[in-house]
Amino acid sequence: MNTFEIKTKVKFGQGSLAYLETLRKNRVFIVTDPFMVKSGMINKITEYLSPNQYEVFSEIVPDPPMELVVKGVEAVTSYKPEVIIALGGGSAIDAAKAIMDFSRKLGELKEMQFIAIPTTSGTGSEVTSFSVITDEIKHIKYPLVSDEFLPDVAILEPELVKSVPSSIVADTGMDVLTHAIEAYVSTAATDFSDALAEKAVELVFEYLLRSYRSSEDIEAKEKMHNASCLAGLAFNLASLGINHAIAHNIGGKLHIPHGRTNAILLPYVIEFNSEIEGFNPNKYSIAAKKYAQLAKLVGIEGSTTRMLVKNFIHAITKLQHEMKMPIRLQECKVSLEDINKLKQEIAKGALEDACIVTNPRTATAGDILEIIYKVS
16 A cells, blocks of 8 residues: 655745745744855845744754754754754755754654755755765765654745856756656656656756756746755655665765766666667566656657667756766766775665665666766
8 A cells, every 4th residue: 555645835936935924923943054144045034033033053064964963953952943944955954854853852842843945956855754964984875764854844935046056056956857767767656756756857858957047047946946846755755766875875985966976877877777688679677668758758759668768868968968067977076096996885885775775676786886887
């Protein structure tokens, strides 16, 4: 028996921040990063709150470590808020989830409302039960999973992503695409998760390049914000696959931005999962057929399933080139020597990553090492 349920209430579109007016009588704790304070972006949130009724914890860094979560828990249990707001990208929201959950348990603050406000269109963390926390000693990213991490409310305000640099738009946009594609071919996929993933893929192909090219294209910003959320809902239902399993470990070891790593891996992961051998196989895997279905959905043509998958991969790499994205790890300021030194650990970590469980094709360490070799 499967279940389809969306716990998080989603407020979306221009003007959706007005929802925060309902919090004027509440004590609010805001989890964010230093840039949100320095840039004044946080004022777009605090203007809806009562003065002296909120506290800001702005120490979030990329790949938040457990030590930072502990510090946040101490601040929350001391302040005893009625509402926690996570403001920022995936790192801020992931950290806030862990801070919120541990604070509820350790500080017995059970009634806190949790609101997530993403400022990038990528992780979909505002609607997922996932939180990725880094072990700085072992250099490993741990994906934590709990329904307790699910925000009560997500606010998708497109105005908040207008100032995101084009390189970040590219990275986070490809993260959205990877989420949707992996959820679609996951062994845990259902009709419900497929519907969400299909729409996310469709929106990415139509609006990502527009969003990359213009910071003022508010329609494209809004559509990519929606796509990110839809992809998050999809993979929260169906989980992910080998792309994220490898990316988590490359990110932890080589410190390459997550979305960029996903983008580099994606064409080779699709190739691996498709299992297309020979010129025109008589039998195609379920994954190959689903990739082909996505290709047709976004207007890609091909006379066979094999050609549809090949052309789908080509369309993805073309999108990467048009956004001037790196296509090799060495283009991300890491050396081949470092990659070779860490590749065995990366492969081992990927095999132990929870995301690999629902990958459509069983992978060995050798398979992962071959993918790493191709993207090096």
